[in-house]
Amino acid sequence: QVQLVESGGGLVQPGGSLRRSCAASGFTFRSYAMSWYRQAPGKERELVAGISRAGHNLNYADSVKGRFTISRDNAKNTVYLQMNSLKPEDTAVYYCNVNMGVRYWGQGTQVTVSS
DSSP states (O other), X not given: OOEEEEEOOEEEOTTOOEEEEEEEEXXXXXXXXXXXXXXXXXXXXXXXXXXXXXXXXXXXXXXXXTTEEEEEETTTTEEEEEEOSXXXXXXXXXXXXXXXXSEEEOOOEEEEEOO
């Protein structure tokens, strides 16, 4: 079965950095685009970043452009989200996602940006 296992969340001060990882299994990873979403308290889940199957095409929410970088390693079946210059408004639960017609989600990990 499809599994997306995330790691790398936590508490960080404003201006700091975190790297999220999402290890995939149960499907042919290199055949699917991957995405990261986030959901802040009281808000809808929103797309943060997406990456194409081979990693050549990237897209970002305007709010994270220039600060976040999505990447993937198809040999390791893993997608990453490097988050730099973090702001308090980046505080949210972050989710890894793959859309196969049916969306599959990682377990979600809290990222808190606070001094």
